Amino acid sequence: MAGAVAAACAAPAVGAETGGTRDVVIYGDRSERILYMWSGNVQNLTISNGCTKASDPNGGGGILTRNQGSGANNIVVTRCKASKHRGGITGGIYCTDCDVEHCEADGNGGGTYCLYTFTRGRIRYNTAKGSGGGVCNGCLNGTLVEGNVAGSEGGGVKWDYSTGSTNCTIIGNVAASGGGVAGVSKMCCSIISNNVAILGGGAYDCKGLEGCRIVHNLARSLTASDNARGGGAFASDSGSGSCIISNAVVAGNAVALTLPDGTPSTRDCAGGGGESVRFVGCRIYDNFAKVGASLNWGSAVDCVISNNVTPNFQHVLRGTTELTGCDIFNTRLISPGPVSFCKIRGLCDYWELPEGANVYTNGGFDN
Numbered sequence: 001m002a003g004a005v006a007a008a009c010a011a012p013a014v015g016a017e018t019g020g021t022r023d024v025v026i027y028g029d030r031s032e033r034i035l036y037m038w039s040g041n042v043q044n045l046t047i048s049n050g051c052t053k054a055s056d057p058n059g060g061g062g063i064l065t066r067n068q069g070s071g072a073n074n075i076v077v078t079r080c081k082a083s084k085h086r087g088g089i090t091g092g093i094y095c096t097d098c099d100v101e102h103c104e105a106d107g108n109g110g111g112t113y114c115l116y117t118f119t120r121g122r123i124r125y126n127t128a129k130g131s132g133g134g135v136c137n138g139c140l141n142g143t144l145v146e147g148n149v150a151g152s153e154g155g156g157v158k159w160d161y162s163t164g165s166t167n168c169t170i171i172g173n174v175a176a177s178g179g180g181v182a183g184v185s186k187m188c189c190s191i192i193s194n195n196v197a198i199l200g201g202g203a204y205d206c207k208g209l210e211g212c213r214i215v216h217n218l219a220r221s222l223t224a225s226d227n228a229r230g231g232g233a234f235a236s237d238s239g240s241g242s243c244i245i246s247n248a249v250v251a252g253n254a255v256a257l258t259l260p261d262g263t264p265s266t267r268d269c270a271g272g273g274g275e276s277v278r279f280v281g282c283r284i285y286d287n288f289a290k291v292g293a294s295l296n297w298g299s300a301v302d303c304v305i306s307n308n309v310t311p312n313f314q315h316v317l318r319g320t321t322e323l324t325g326c327d328i329f330n331t332r333l334i335s336p337g338p339v340s341f342c343k344i345r346g347l348c349d350y351w352e353l354p355e356g357a358n359v360y361t362n363g364g365f366d367n
Helices: 002-008
Strands: 024-027 035-037 041-043 045-048 063-065 070-073 076-078 093-096 099-101 117-119 122-124 139-141 144-146 169-171 191-193 208-210 213-215 244-246 249-251 278-280 283-285 299-301 304-306 322-324 327-329 342-345
Parallel strands (some): 035 063, 045 076, 070 093, 076 099, 117 139, 191 213, 244 278, 283 304, 299 322
């Protein structure tokens, strides 16, 4: 079956004109890839139960495209597997209104790998033992990425292209690092919510998240040796400022104080909003951690920071390398770095500021 379909894919379009119902199903037996496309388009199909073996380095248990510019419109790729990388779809293909679900890879890219664009549609419930449970390398537009799992980085998305992704919803994904997204260079106007990881519940080592809502993500240790940090976001290169989150809402994120069995963690459990990241023009509120509830290390510029909570109301901002032009209220701070032109309101006791800090309290800026 797969060989016959692959030959047919040289035609301009493959698929039934059924009004977009996807009721034509190509069903494999988990022994080989379903579609091998040199060019053209595929549409209005459901592709299920394809598989590539470990001896096949190309992957793409559902679809592999070899030439640039192929297209997939209104298709479902489900329950396909790659014994190495690239479980569902891979190659230079433009996907529109497609669903990729319940696919898996023993390496990277459980759902998709190296796609040009994935517009609208859903990438859900895929698994990668490596990185990129849902997506590994690709540009997303208006896509739902939900319930994917990665053994390493990027439960939802690992890496993207320099053109970036926009208007996506990244929700309910799980990984060791970066439950929602990891290594993303540019993602705009997206929702990153309810994701879980040990490091960076929402995001891990992302160079540019702009205008996003990073909300209700969780960093949690799985074993006593884990050190969960960065409920909203985490950067591994502390102090470099390479992980920048701008014009975002960072709210309701947390670092769990217990292991899954309820045993209290003995580690820092730090950085409810984020750790070692640079926030610019963000609203950071209602985050929770043992220390550094809003931000642990890292920096904040022109941000509003409020009502972040620790168990003892201490170290809500801890160890920041820079605070400039921020409006900070109902927050306690320990900061060794420069503090400039910040407004402080409420809970100003127990502050430890560096010499020469420039803050506005009741009547003006004080040095």
